[in-house]
Amino acid sequence: MPRSxxxxxxxxxxxxxxxxxxxxxxxxxEHCGQFQKITAGAELNVAIGLARLGFGVGYLSRVGNDSIGRFLLAALDHEGIDRSHVALDEVYPTGLMFKTRSDDGSDPHVEYFRRGSAASRLSLADYAADYCLQGRHVHLTGISAALSDSARELTVHLAREARAAGKTVSFDPNLRPRLWSSTQAMIDGTHALAALxxxxxxxxxxxxxxxxxxxxADIARFYLDLGASAVVIKLGPAGAYFTNGTESGRVAGVPVPASRVVDTVGAGDGFAVGVISGLxxxxxxxxxxxxGTLIGARVVQFMGDCEGLPTRAELEGVVL
Incomplete structure (x- = not known):
């Protein structure tokens, strides 16, 4: 049943x-004839990860009134994510993507089919303050800002309103250069959100x-000067660097044998789930x-972006 x-x-x-x-x-x-259909989307991955850890999660989006859109709505219901503000678009389709399978630990190849998608039609008209500001925390990525001008306007507005209301805001740049008109537009748009x-x-x-x-350390200082309270730099298998201006350090990565690495996509979202849930x-x-490093290491051992995201019970005795 959908979360109320x-x-x-x-x-x-x-x-x-x-x-x-x-x-x-x-x-x-082009040589593959069999595929498994699963959910994807950076913010959705984080939403699923936090919901599995027992947090109440609300998701703002648009999907097409098509089979893929209905598949995603059912997935949201299954994960216990509130979808009362996921609009069903009667005109524009739901985006989709294809991903190769990699058995040698390398990054898979991904092809996206999202141009003109329902989510690219997100705009300020989709913003509802009583819903968006209901929680303690708002999580955003640079992907939403890159979807369209109207989606970027909504994303910046949501971040600004959340900060003004005293909510905490996390931001993962999650760069998708092909979605931006230019590298400079990507840099400027990403900095605008990072500042919030x-x-x-x-x-x-x-x-x-x-x-x-x-x-x-220099990258982190840039973002602290921009207005962030804390910065975490993901270093891949090497772990992460973190600072809040007074406390700084490195956390080593969790070793995963190459033979157990099934799918590296989604590791960054798993890392975000760990850091956000921990805070x-x-x-x-x-x-x-x-x-974050522990969950990221777990995610790469499962096929799909979110299949390796643990429940709270699976974290007991493993994560601090």
Missing amino acids: HSSSLDVVTCGEAMALFAALQPGPL GDLVMPGLGEGRLLTGYTEP LDGLTLAHAVER
Whole structure:
């Protein structure tokens, strides 16, 4: 059953939900004839991860009135995510993507079919203050801002309103260069959102591209100066660097044998689930980042973006 709008929300996020068709055998997509249909979308992955850990999660989006849209609505219901503000679009379709299978630990190839999607029609008309500001925390990524001008306007407005209302805001740049008109537009748009985030979580490569700095400490300082309260730089298998201006450090990555790495896509979203949930649980930033590395390492051992996201029971005795 869908989660009731009246249910208490801890977190609200906004983004594009898509269907992912994951190849069941390795090789180029054109040679694959069998696929598994699962959910995808960075913000949706985080929403699912937080819901599995017992948080009340609300999701703001648009999907097409088509089979894929209905598949995603059913998935939201199954995960216990509030979808009372997921609009069913009668004109524009739901986005989808295809992903290769990689059996050697390398990153898979992904092809997106999202241009003109229902989610790209997100706008300020979809914003509802009583819903979006109901929780303690708002999570956003740069993908939503890249979908369209109207979606970017909504994303910035949501971040600004959340900060003004005293909510905490996390921001993952999650760069998708092909969705932006230019590299400079991507940098400017991403910085505008990062300036509204309490917690900013770029990958090292993203941070270098966006700031021009090469060292994690310098990248983090850039975002602290921009207005963030805490910055976590994802270092991939090497772990993460974190700072809140007074406490800084590194957390080592969790080793995963190459033979057990099934799908690297979604690891960053799993990491975000760990950090956000840790902070909402009252952990220190360092311990929240440790949880992030553990969940990220778990996610890569499962096919699909969110299949490896643990329940609260699966975290007992494992994560601080």
